[in-house]
Amino acid sequence: MEEVRASFGRQVRTRREALGWSQERLAERAGLHWTYVGGIERGERNPALDNINRLAQALGVSLAALFAPLNATVKTTHSRKSRKPARPRRS
Amino acid sequence: MEEVRASFGRQVRTRREALGWSQERLAERAGLHWTYVGGIERGERNPALDNINRLAQALGVSLAALFAPLNATVKTTHSRKSRKPARPRRS
Numbered sequence: 001m002e003e004v005r006a007s008f009g010r011q012v013r014t015r016r017e018a019l020g021w022s023q024e025r026l027a028e029r030a031g032l033h034w035t036y037v038g039g040i041e042r043g044e045r046n047p048a049l050d051n052i053n054r055l056a057q058a059l060g061v062s063l064a065a066l067f068a069p070l071n072a073t074v075k076t077t078h079s080r081k082s083r084k085p086a087r088p089r090r091s
Numbered sequence: 092m093e094e095v096r097a098s099f100g101r102q103v104r105t106r107r108e109a110l111g112w113s114q115e116r117l118a119e120r121a122g123l124h125w126t127y128v129g130g131i132e133r134g135e136r137n138p139a140l141d142n143i144n145r146l147a148q149a150l151g152v153s154l155a156a157l158f159a160p161l162n163a164t165v166k167t168t169h170s171r172k173s174r175k176p177a178r179p180r181r182s
Contacts, residue, residue: 004144004154048137053095063095063158070154 006043007070008052013041015059015066030058097134098161099143104132106150106157121149
Protein backbone atom coordinates (compact mmCIF):
# COMPACT_ATOMS: atom_id res chain seq x y z
CA MET A 1 0.00 0.00 0.00
CA GLU A 2 1.38 3.34 -0.96
CA GLU A 3 1.66 6.02 1.67
CA VAL A 4 -0.21 8.52 -0.47
CA ARG A 5 -3.35 6.37 -0.22
CA ALA A 6 -3.26 6.43 3.56
CA SER A 7 -2.69 10.18 3.62
CA PHE A 8 -5.49 10.81 1.19
CA GLY A 9 -7.80 8.54 3.14
CA ARG A 10 -7.09 10.35 6.39
CA GLN A 11 -7.79 13.63 4.69
CA VAL A 12 -11.15 12.43 3.36
CA ARG A 13 -12.08 11.13 6.80
CA THR A 14 -11.05 14.36 8.50
CA ARG A 15 -13.09 16.45 6.07
CA ARG A 16 -16.09 14.14 6.38
CA GLU A 17 -16.04 14.12 10.16
CA ALA A 18 -15.67 17.91 10.21
CA LEU A 19 -19.01 18.00 8.40
CA GLY A 20 -20.50 15.54 10.88
CA TRP A 21 -21.29 13.11 8.07
CA SER A 22 -21.39 9.36 8.13
CA GLN A 23 -19.55 7.41 5.43
CA GLU A 24 -22.97 6.58 4.02
CA ARG A 25 -23.86 10.22 3.69
CA LEU A 26 -20.63 11.14 1.97
CA ALA A 27 -20.97 8.13 -0.31
CA GLU A 28 -24.49 9.08 -1.28
CA ARG A 29 -23.49 12.66 -2.05
CA ALA A 30 -20.50 11.53 -4.07
CA GLY A 31 -22.42 8.86 -5.94
CA LEU A 32 -20.20 6.11 -4.57
CA HIS A 33 -20.79 3.03 -2.46
CA TRP A 34 -20.19 3.46 1.25
CA THR A 35 -17.94 0.43 1.47
CA TYR A 36 -15.79 2.01 -1.22
CA VAL A 37 -15.61 5.26 0.75
CA GLY A 38 -14.63 3.24 3.81
CA GLY A 39 -11.87 1.54 1.86
CA ILE A 40 -10.58 4.90 0.66
CA GLU A 41 -10.56 6.29 4.20
CA ARG A 42 -8.59 3.28 5.41
CA GLY A 43 -6.07 3.76 2.62
CA GLU A 44 -6.94 0.42 1.07
CA ARG A 45 -8.14 1.86 -2.21
CA ASN A 46 -6.36 3.57 -5.03
CA PRO A 47 -9.13 5.91 -6.18
CA ALA A 48 -9.05 7.24 -9.72
CA LEU A 49 -9.31 10.88 -10.67
CA ASP A 50 -13.04 10.85 -11.42
CA ASN A 51 -13.87 9.49 -7.99
CA ILE A 52 -11.36 11.76 -6.25
CA ASN A 53 -13.13 14.63 -7.94
CA ARG A 54 -16.54 13.36 -6.86
CA LEU A 55 -15.34 13.16 -3.27
CA ALA A 56 -13.93 16.69 -3.39
CA GLN A 57 -17.18 18.02 -4.80
CA ALA A 58 -19.27 16.17 -2.23
CA LEU A 59 -17.05 17.52 0.54
CA GLY A 60 -17.29 21.00 -0.91
CA VAL A 61 -13.56 21.50 -1.30
CA SER A 62 -11.26 22.00 -4.24
CA LEU A 63 -8.97 19.22 -5.33
CA ALA A 64 -6.01 21.36 -4.33
CA ALA A 65 -7.44 21.86 -0.85
CA LEU A 66 -8.07 18.16 -0.47
CA PHE A 67 -4.46 17.44 -1.38
CA ALA A 68 -2.89 20.36 0.45
CA PRO A 69 -2.15 18.47 3.69
CA LEU A 70 -0.47 15.70 1.73
CA ASN A 71 2.44 17.83 0.63
CA ALA A 72 4.63 16.83 3.51
CA THR A 73 3.77 13.21 3.05
CA VAL A 74 4.19 12.94 -0.66
CA LYS A 75 7.90 12.87 -0.38
CA THR A 76 7.92 9.76 1.71
CA THR A 77 6.96 7.59 -1.21
CA HIS A 78 9.96 8.99 -3.00
CA SER A 79 12.39 7.47 -0.56
CA ARG A 80 14.09 4.46 -1.97
CA LYS A 81 16.84 2.37 -0.71
CA SER A 82 19.93 4.03 -1.95
CA ARG A 83 21.72 1.84 -4.36
CA LYS A 84 25.30 1.38 -3.50
CA PRO A 85 27.56 1.53 -6.47
CA ALA A 86 28.81 -1.89 -7.39
CA ARG A 87 31.87 -2.72 -5.48
CA PRO A 88 34.87 -3.55 -7.54
CA ARG A 89 35.75 -7.15 -7.00
CA ARG A 90 38.96 -7.85 -5.34
CA SER A 91 41.34 -9.15 -7.85
CA MET B 92 -15.03 11.73 -20.58
CA GLU B 93 -15.10 13.80 -17.49
CA GLU B 94 -13.89 17.36 -17.65
CA VAL B 95 -11.56 16.85 -14.71
CA ARG B 96 -9.50 14.40 -16.77
CA ALA B 97 -8.97 16.93 -19.54
CA SER B 98 -8.00 19.63 -17.05
CA PHE B 99 -5.60 17.35 -15.26
CA GLY B 100 -4.09 16.24 -18.55
CA ARG B 101 -3.53 19.80 -19.67
CA GLN B 102 -1.86 20.55 -16.38
CA VAL B 103 0.49 17.58 -16.70
CA ARG B 104 1.35 18.62 -20.26
CA THR B 105 1.97 22.23 -19.24
CA ARG B 106 4.26 21.19 -16.42
CA ARG B 107 6.11 18.70 -18.59
CA GLU B 108 6.65 21.17 -21.40
CA ALA B 109 7.84 23.78 -18.92
CA LEU B 110 10.60 21.35 -18.03
CA GLY B 111 11.36 20.79 -21.71
CA TRP B 112 10.69 17.09 -21.32
CA SER B 113 9.31 14.64 -23.83
CA GLN B 114 6.47 12.35 -22.82
CA GLU B 115 9.02 9.54 -22.84
CA ARG B 116 11.21 11.34 -20.37
CA LEU B 117 8.35 12.09 -17.99
CA ALA B 118 7.13 8.52 -18.31
CA GLU B 119 10.53 7.13 -17.51
CA ARG B 120 10.91 9.33 -14.46
CA ALA B 121 7.45 8.47 -13.23
CA GLY B 122 7.85 4.76 -13.89
CA LEU B 123 4.96 4.75 -16.33
CA HIS B 124 4.61 3.88 -20.00
CA TRP B 125 4.81 6.83 -22.38
CA THR B 126 1.61 5.88 -24.17
CA TYR B 127 -0.13 6.01 -20.81
CA VAL B 128 1.31 9.47 -20.13
CA GLY B 129 0.11 10.53 -23.59
CA GLY B 130 -3.37 9.26 -22.79
CA ILE B 131 -3.41 11.17 -19.53
CA GLU B 132 -2.33 14.38 -21.23
CA ARG B 133 -5.10 14.01 -23.80
CA GLY B 134 -7.62 13.50 -21.03
CA GLU B 135 -8.40 9.98 -22.18
CA ARG B 136 -7.28 8.29 -19.00
CA ASN B 137 -8.64 8.27 -15.50
CA PRO B 138 -5.40 7.93 -13.55
CA ALA B 139 -5.50 6.52 -10.05
CA LEU B 140 -3.98 8.15 -7.01
CA ASP B 141 -0.73 6.17 -7.06
CA ASN B 142 0.01 7.22 -10.62
CA ILE B 143 -1.08 10.80 -10.05
CA ASN B 144 1.38 10.87 -7.19
CA ARG B 145 4.15 9.41 -9.36
CA LEU B 146 3.54 12.09 -11.96
CA ALA B 147 3.63 14.85 -9.36
CA GLN B 148 6.88 13.52 -7.96
CA ALA B 149 8.45 13.16 -11.39
CA LEU B 150 7.41 16.71 -12.22
CA GLY B 151 8.77 17.94 -8.90
CA VAL B 152 5.52 19.48 -7.72
CA SER B 153 3.19 18.78 -4.84
CA LEU B 154 -0.16 17.18 -5.49
CA ALA B 155 -1.85 20.39 -4.37
CA ALA B 156 0.20 22.42 -6.85
CA LEU B 157 -0.64 20.01 -9.64
CA PHE B 158 -4.33 20.39 -8.88
CA ALA B 159 -4.32 24.08 -8.08
CA PRO B 160 -5.23 25.26 -11.60
CA LEU B 161 -8.16 22.84 -11.71
CA ASN B 162 -10.13 24.68 -9.06
CA ALA B 163 -12.06 26.75 -11.52
CA THR B 164 -12.71 23.79 -13.74
CA VAL B 165 -13.82 21.30 -11.16
CA LYS B 166 -17.25 22.77 -10.98
CA THR B 167 -17.94 22.14 -14.63
CA THR B 168 -18.35 18.42 -14.11
CA HIS B 169 -21.23 19.27 -11.86
CA SER B 170 -23.18 20.94 -14.64
CA ARG B 171 -25.84 18.78 -16.11
CA LYS B 172 -28.27 19.33 -18.89
CA SER B 173 -31.29 20.82 -17.32
CA ARG B 174 -34.20 18.54 -17.70
CA LYS B 175 -37.21 20.12 -19.22
CA PRO B 176 -40.39 19.27 -17.45
CA ALA B 177 -42.51 16.93 -19.51
CA ARG B 178 -44.79 18.79 -21.80
CA PRO B 179 -48.43 18.24 -21.22
CA ARG B 180 -49.98 16.48 -24.17
CA ARG B 181 -52.52 18.34 -26.14
CA SER B 182 -55.86 16.97 -25.39
